[in-house]
Amino acid sequence: MSFPWARQYEPKNGLTKFLDEKLPLPRLVYNAVGAGYPVPRNLSYFWNFGVLAGFFLVVQIVTGVVLAMHYAANAQVAFATTEHIMRDVNWGWLMRYAHANGASFFFIVVYLHIFRGLFYSSYKAPREMIWLLGVVIFLLMMATAFMGYVLPWGQMSFWGAKVITGLFGAIPIVGEPIQVWLLGGFAPDNAALNRFFSLHFLLPFVIAGVVILHIWALHIPGSSNPTGVEVKSESDTVPFHPYYTAKDGFGLGIALLAYFALVFFLPNALGHPDNYIEANPLSTPAHIVPEWYFWPFYAILRAFTVDFFFVPAKLMGVLAMFASILLWFFLPWLDKSPVRSGHYRPLFRKFFWFGLIPAMIVLFICGGAPAEEPYVILSQIATAYYFIHFLVILPIVSSVEKPEPLPYSITEAVLGSDKTMVKGENTAPAV
Amino acid sequence: MADTTATANPETPTAGEDGVRRRDFLDIAAVSAAGIGGLAVVYPLVSQMAPSKDVLAASSTEVDISSIEPGQAIKAVFRKQPLFVKRLTPAEIEAANATATGSLRDPQSLADRTKEGHEDILVTMGVCTHLGCVPLGAAEGEVKGEFGGYFCPCHGSHYDTAGRIRKGPAPTNLEVPEYEFTSDTVIQVG
Numbered sequence: 001m002s003f004p005w006a007r008q009y010e011p012k013n014g015l016t017k018f019l020d021e022k023l024p025l026p027r028l029v030y031n032a033v034g035a036g037y038p039v040p041r042n043l044s045y046f047w048n049f050g051v052l053a054g055f056f057l058v059v060q061i062v063t064g065v066v067l068a069m070h071y072a073a074n075a076q077v078a079f080a081t082t083e084h085i086m087r088d089v090n091w092g093w094l095m096r097y098a099h100a101n102g103a104s105f106f107f108i109v110v111y112l113h114i115f116r117g118l119f120y121s122s123y124k125a126p127r128e129m130i131w132l133l134g135v136v137i138f139l140l141m142m143a144t145a146f147m148g149y150v151l152p153w154g155q156m157s158f159w160g161a162k163v164i165t166g167l168f169g170a171i172p173i174v175g176e177p178i179q180v181w182l183l184g185g186f187a188p189d190n191a192a193l194n195r196f197f198s199l200h201f202l203l204p205f206v207i208a209g210v211v212i213l214h215i216w217a218l219h220i221p222g223s224s225n226p227t228g229v230e231v232k233s234e235s236d237t238v239p240f241h242p243y244y245t246a247k248d249g250f251g252l253g254i255a256l257l258a259y260f261a262l263v264f265f266l267p268n269a270l271g272h273p274d275n276y277i278e279a280n281p282l283s284t285p286a287h288i289v290p291e292w293y294f295w296p297f298y299a300i301l302r303a304f305t306v307d308f309f310f311v312p313a314k315l316m317g318v319l320a321m322f323a324s325i326l327l328w329f330f331l332p333w334l335d336k337s338p339v340r341s342g343h344y345r346p347l348f349r350k351f352f353w354f355g356l357i358p359a360m361i362v363l364f365i366c367g368g369a370p371a372e373e374p375y376v377i378l379s380q381i382a383t384a385y386y387f388i389h390f391l392v393i394l395p396i397v398s399s400v401e402k403p404e405p406l407p408y409s410i411t412e413a414v415l416g417s418d419k420t421m422v423k424g425e426n427t428a429p430a431v
Numbered sequence: 432m433a434d435t436t437a438t439a440n441p442e443t444p445t446a447g448e449d450g451v452r453r454r455d456f457l458d459i460a461a462v463s464a465a466g467i468g469g470l471a472v473v474y475p476l477v478s479q480m481a482p483s484k485d486v487l488a489a490s491s492t493e494v495d496i497s498s499i500e501p502g503q504a505i506k507a508v509f510r511k512q513p514l515f516v517k518r519l520t521p522a523e524i525e526a527a528n529a530t531a532t533g534s535l536r537d538p539q540s541l542a543d544r545t546k547e548g549h550e551d552i553l554v555t556m557g558v559c560t561h562l563g564c565v566p567l568g569a570a571e572g573e574v575k576g577e578f579g580g581y582f583c584p585c586h587g588s589h590y591d592t593a594g595r596i597r598k599g600p601a602p603t604n605l606e607v608p609e610y611e612f613t614s615d616t617v618i619q620v621g
Contacts, residue, residue, distance in 0.1 A: 069479070090479050091476075
């Protein structure tokens with residue numbers, strides 16, 4: 001579906017006419033990211049991160065396929081082949097640093113993409129399905145990133161694998177058998193390494209599939225925009241190409257500068273030096289931390305230090321960590337406010353900037369810090385706020401808040417007036 | 432990336448008298464930068480599949496030739512491929528020298544294919560130049576082909592006593608790798 005004023009694809013020469021009849025790929029591209037896809041004219045740079053996430057998925061798949069050509073998923077040689085990639089393979093260091101930092105950048109842009117969705121309520125009708133698929137992508141990313149980090153078979157790899165599979169051990173009765181089954185042994189070893197490699201190779205393609213669904217679902221209602229007011233007429237939109245191909249291209253240039261600054265000059269800044277020590281099942285590093293992109297969730301996991309009635313602290317932590325993300329699946333129905341954009345929601349905005357964001361920052365810092373005071377109490381407070389924000393504050397705010405007046409249309413928001421505007425209608429909450 | 436700037440809105444009314452717009456310059460500059468960037472990405476992606484440093488480092492082999500009797504050959508391994516080192520008998524040398532070089536498919540004399548002062552030591556790859564099978568004739572009792580050298584059983588290439596192609600589909604003589612005598616009894620290949 002698209003807006004009725006979308007430009008129509010017209011094959012110009014013999015080849016495109018032939019293709020249009022047999023396999024209309026050019027038409028698909030034209031309608032999806034070409035001049036045939038009308039997009040709100042007022043998108044800010046916060047709308048770049050979807051394209052950037054797609055770009056980094058491609059970077060990860062390309063560099064990952066290359067690394068798999070030189071890596072051997074065997075506990076005897078995994079660490080050595082990783083060093084072989086770094087020292088012997090032509091440009092191997094570049095491939096591995098691009099892959100490791102590519103994962104970090106994938107998470108950076110996806111977190112900004114999620115942040116955009118949270119502030120502008122991109123999850124609200126009619127875009128619930130896009131949001132739900134996005135949460136699925138994020139969960140798949142977390143699983144993929146975790147298993148990828150195990151592959152170099154360093155100390156952090158090994159103990160990360162042990163700790164994360166240990167989460168499943170928290171489940172009553174069946175937990176331990178599940179952990180043993182996941183690892184194919186009693187501790188991470190060859191069996192675990194092999195299956196993690198297999199799944200680490202598979203899941204990115206599953207992600208790519210869900211990304212296609214995510215984009216498909218997006219193209220039904222079309223993109224949201226910073227006002228949250230739906231597109232009303234042709235003057236509210238511009239064709240995706242050249243307007244947003246150019247804007248996304250510029251954003252991509254900036255992202256690449258940051259990315260390669262890290263790849264070339266600080267390639268290990270986001271990694272942990274202990275992972276350059278080969279896995280040793282008999283010695284745990286003094287301070288084990290996951291990769292930075294897991295820190296907020298790791299902080300929630302560790303926030304539970306005492307048993308809740310009959311639920312052991314270990315299980316509570318695991319449940320809370322999974323719940324903190326599964327919660328997002330219910331967001332479209334927790335936030336009932338008909339106004340989407342945070343720009344027009346004074347109360348929501350306060351809780352967002354002075355509640356949720358500080359809580360996330362605290363969780364992020366605490367997740368990377370050792371499990372000692374004051375980090376424990378801080379992560380407990382932040383965890384409590386995190387859940388209260390989504391489960392209590394958001395539903396209450398959406399019912400008591402008086403939103404600020406919305407613009408009549410995107411055109412009016414941009415130009416100050418809209419020719420199609422009917423007099424006296426501009427005060428109505430047009431959503 | 433390239434298509435992000437490939438076309439600008441044709442309605443942009445900034446064309447000068449010569450019909451060239453400022454936007455045209457930006458388009459060309461951006462697409463060129465993306466193109467050069469793309470090539471810079473392709474180069475390492477292609478290069479990574481070439482032999483790595485450890486493979487190249489392992490491409491030198493020493494062979495002790497002291498125990499090879501005239502008429503005997505030994506097989507060694509060079510770059511993970513068989514290497515034939517043969518000590519020719521006087522009769523084999525004579526047979527090789529008796530052949531007119533000009534009549535050969537790949538004209539080379541025995542002297543071209545051996546080291547001065549060691550004309551009886553023939554070092555060749557044990558890899559048929561047709562499609563890469565290992566020819567027979569190096570080990571005791573193997574078929575030596577119609578010309579008394581090597582015979583490739585895959586597609587019937589016959590090599591003479593100097594390892595030169597004489598009959599069959601192979602295009603060139605058995606390859607003589609780079610090697611040198613480090614002493615009278617030891618050669619270093621590669």
